[in-house]
Amino acid sequence: MSKKLGIEPREVDLSVGPAEPLTPQAAQEIARFMAASKQKQKRRALEAASTQQPVPATTK
DSSP states (O other): OOOOOOOOOOOOOOOOOOOOOOOHHHHHHHHHHHHHHHHHHHHHHHHHHHHTOOOOOOOO
16 A cells, blocks of 8 residues: 655756856866875775775765
8 A cells, every 4th residue: 555645746957057167276176086086996995905805885
């Protein structure tokens, strides 16, 4: 038995407007974040290899 929640389906506009141009500062910040992410990934892989345990995937 399923209950009706009284929620009607509706269309949602998911279109995205034009993006703002990327500033040099923003590009640098993105590059730093990407580099840090790669370092974390490498470190996790090395730790997993040294302990022979699987590394849980994270969403952050």
